[in-house]
Amino acid sequence: MNLLIVSATPFEILPLQEWLKAQFTAREEGIFQKNGLTVRLLVTGVGLTATAWNLGRHLALHPPDLALNVGIAGAFDRSLQLGDVVHVTSERFGDLGVEEADGRFTDLFELALLEPTEPPFVNGLLYNPDAAQYRFLPPVRGLTVNKVHGSQASIHAIQQKYPDAQVESMEGAAFFYACLQSGIPFLQIRSISNYVEPRNRAGWELGLAIEALNTTVVEMIRGLEL
Numbered sequence: 519m520n521l522l523i524v525s526a527t528p529f530e531i532l533p534l535q536e537w538l539k540a541q542f543t544a545r546e547e548g549i550f551q552k553n554g555l556t557v558r559l560l561v562t563g564v565g566l567t568a569t570a571w572n573l574g575r576h577l578a579l580h581p582p583d584l585a586l587n588v589g590i591a592g593a594f595d596r597s598l599q600l601g602d603v604v605h606v607t608s609e610r611f612g613d614l615g616v617e618e619a620d621g622r623f624t625d626l627f628e629l630a631l632l633e634p635t636e637p638p639f640v641n642g643l644l645y646n647p648d649a650a651q652y653r654f655l656p657p658v659r660g661l662t663v664n665k666v667h668g669s670q671a672s673i674h675a676i677q678q679k680y681p682d683a684q685v686e687s688m689e690g691a692a693f694f695y696a697c698l699q700s701g702i703p704f705l706q707i708r709s710i711s712n713y714v715e716p717r718n719r720a721g722w723e724l725g726l727a728i729e730a731l732n733t734t735v736v737e738m739i740r741g742l743e744l
Contacts, residue, residue, distance in 0.1 A: 519742060521557045522582035523735070524573060526564045526689050530589045533732035535559060555742055558582065562689070566611075566664060569692040577700045584703050587693040588735055590727045591708035592666060594677060595658065595684040598710050601726040603734045604684075606660040606706040607649035609691040610642060612676060612683070613663050623679055638698035644691055648703055655707065655734070658684040662691035668717035686714055707734060 525531040538557060542550035548559040558580065562572040577585075591604075598604065615625035626632040627642045634642035649657065661683035667673045676683070690706055697704035709731035712722040 519555050519584070520580075520582040521555065521739070521742065522560060522576070522580070522585045523557060524560045524562060524569075524585060524587045524693060526562055526569065526589050528561050530728060531559060531561075531732065531735075533729065534588075534735050537732075537736050555739070557739065565688050566662065566692040569689040570696060573693060573696045574700075577696060577702060581700065581702060584705070585693075585697050586735070586738070587690065587704065587706040588731055589687065589689065589708055590711035590724065590731065591660070591685040591687045591690075592712045592714040593685050593710045594661075594673075594714045596713065598656075598658070598684070600710050600712065600723040601730045603655055603707060603709045603730050604658045605649070605652060605655040606685065606687075606690055606708055607646050607657045609644040609660040609662055609694040609706075610680065610683070611691050612661040612680065612686070613665065621675075623675065638695060644694040644698060646694065646704065646706070652705060658708075660684070660690045660706070660708075661686050663688060667714050670716050673714055673716075685710070707731065707738075709734075 523531065538550040542552040542557065545551050550557045560572065560576050562569045615623060615629060618624055627634045638644060659682050661680055663686060666686060666688065667676055685708055687708060693706060709727040711724050711727035
């Protein structure tokens, strides 16, 4: 089996990389093998553009059996605890559109520039069609943005616009889009590092989130070895 693990930054998967170096055979930089399992690590860079370019190129050259997007996320949903690891089952682009004169945001679907049912979208959302097969983590709905929300006014506006969004990232929808268009089975696993609130880095639990994330991914890989 060929497993692709995609991360925006190297520090989000550093513990995983160290574990792979200890437990697997390194074939070359970022590629590890053990028995019939090959694990490739792909660090795309932060944001939608870097993710789309680097992941799209990689999928064209080395299509995996399963792609796994891992990283941290902010939570709109206060029932989630910092350090929780979740499975993002749907995504949407949160700021692809226009700002109206009164400050309201209108997305591409509302502008009729894109049909909400045009593949790979379903009612304006990107869904993981295989999500129901993976029930080992709490399922959540994702929102992907170019600019994370850090003021109360913008947070209120986006929650009014997309009240179902539970977590926020800067890469998730690009990952969903690329995998859906390529026909690659995929999962997005995120750990909660912070709440979406007025900018407050003192309230982040980055170390806790990264530790929990990597522990979960290691357990997943151990399961694939069986």
